[in-house]
Amino acid sequence: MIRFREDLGFYSAKLRQFRARRIDPTLTNHPEHLTKLRRDGIAIVKDFIPPDRIAAIVDQISNKTDLLTERTSPGIVKRNARFLLLEPEQALPSTRVFFQNPEIRGLARAYLSKDAVPDRPAVQLKADIGEKAIVDFFHIDEWRYLISVFLLLTDVGPDEAPMVYMKGSHRQRLWRIPKEREFFSYYDRQSDGQYANEESPYCGCLLPTEARRLRERHGYSEILCTGQAGTLIIFDNLGLHRSTELRANKRLILSSYWMLPK
Numbered sequence: 001m002i003r004f005r006e007d008l009g010f011y012s013a014k015l016r017q018f019r020a021r022r023i024d025p026t027l028t029n030h031p032e033h034l035t036k037l038r039r040d041g042i043a044i045v046k047d048f049i050p051p052d053r054i055a056a057i058v059d060q061i062s063n064k065t066d067l068l069t070e071r072t073s074p075g076i077v078k079r080n081a082r083f084l085l086l087e088p089e090q091a092l093p094s095t096r097v098f099f100q101n102p103e104i105r106g107l108a109r110a111y112l113s114k115d116a117v118p119d120r121p122a123v124q125l126k127a128d129i130g131e132k133a134i135v136d137f138f139h140i141d142e143w144r145y146l147i148s149v150f151l152l153l154t155d156v157g158p159d160e161a162p163m164v165y166m167k168g169s170h171r172q173r174l175w176r177i178p179k180e181r182e183f184f185s186y187y188d189r190q191s192d193g194q195y196a197n198e199e200s201p202y203c204g205c206l207l208p209t210e211a212r213r214l215r216e217r218h219g220y221s222e223i224l225c226t227g228q229a230g231t232l233i234i235f236d237n238l239g240l241h242r243s244t245e246l247r248a249n250k251r252l253i254l255s256s257y258w259m260l261p262k
């Protein structure tokens with residue numbers, strides 16, 4: 001009985017999301033990025049922000065925070081093998097070129113809805129070589145429509161912890177229903193962003209064998225999200241993706257989610 005009520009809750013919440021989503025290509029000046037996002041679940045845009053602006057952001061991160069050194073400032077948390085500086089915009093005005101970017105806003109709204117809103121802006125640093133995380137397993141992030149936008153602030157090659165994305169895996173397929181259903185009951189984030197319980201971080205994760213079978217069955221291909229500083233990566237979090245461990249240097253990015261209003 002409880003299970004049935006939960007199922008009903010999940011399916012009606014999904015239906016509400018489905019109704020609220022409106023893809024509208026007129027909201028973006030970059031239909032080519034929207035086409036990729038819709039087709040592959042991911043779009044990577046080289047040279048999105050010029051080098052002088054990237055240098056200004058990195059300078060401000062070094063001068064106004066201790067993210068790159070001691071990492072003791074309030075607002076810095078460690079999660080999934082990375083340090084996050086949450087809500088950075090006020091302390092780091094140079095980041096507005098990303099967080100207030102009209103092209104990103106247009107693309108996010110074109111993909112989700114004209115009412116889509118940004119969420120959880122952060123500076124993210126991966127600095128611990130060889131550290132592993134649960135999100136190194138292929139996973140989806142949500143049951144609701146959600147996209148992530150990353151701006152690379154350092155060059156990210158194969159050794160600098162590039163994300164891996166399974167192109168095409170954001171599409172509606174039966175395999176995702178139990179995964180999304182799992183999120184609906186488990187993945188209740190508290191207001192401070194912490195996970196609701198010890199099991200929640202595993203929600204949405206696949207074992208490597210399951211991921212391989214899905215890739216083969218559906219013909220998904222993997223893309224390694226490398227790029228130079230200034231590259232923009234925008235992806236659908238309902239598609240399968242995973243982080244990789246840092247093998248050299250560091251990876252510094254700005255990140256933000258976009259979602260339908262709650």
Ligand SMILES: O=C(O)CCC(=O)C(=O)O
Nearest residue numbers: 135141162163242243244
């Ligand atoms: O940071 C990454 O490389 C992967 C991010 C990820 O797995 C996520 O946002 O869920």
